[in-house]
Amino acid sequence: MLDQITLTVIMTRMFVKPIAKTECMMDKTKLLKVKIKSLAAEAQIIRLEERRAKQSKQYTLLNELHNHRVGPVRAEARAALMAYGMIRGKTHDQIEPRSESLLGEDYFNTKLVFLDDKEKNHRTRVAQLLKKYGPIRERSLAVA
Secondary structure (H helix, E strand, O other): OHHHHHHHHHHHHHHOOOHHHEEEEEHHHHHHHHHHHHHHHHHHHHHHHHHHHHOOOOOOHHHOOOOOOHHHHHHHHHHHHHHHHOOOOOOHHHHHHOOOOOOOOOOOOOHHOOOOHHHHHHHHHHHHHHHEEEEEEEEOOOOO
16 A cells, blocks of 8 residues: 555656756746836836926936936847847847848857947847847747
8 A cells, every 4th residue: 555655756746747948948938028028118118207207397307217218228128139039040130130230140259349338238138148048049940
């Protein structure tokens, strides 16, 4: 006769499905997608507050809100979208087709010496997000 502990272990093995690596990766990409959506919502909220500050003639607050929206919020949203696209197997040209930078396929291999600080910070942040949320998929899996 089986004791209670052995019976519990057998029951949990029968009903609990082991988590595959692909499911873990999908959870991470979901987290990145939530981050992108929350940054978009933050930009909308800031725009609303900018309108309110403009109506009440609080120009100092208006400038601070505007600078926050077009500075760190926009940069983080761009980096998150770039990382999300790369995780899905897209190239830089597919993600940002109108980009004026000469990056092409070698997004991370281009020498950083020739780039301005804004682009260096952007690439660094994209690399950090890729490290946190998942590897780049093989290009053969991506359908252009």
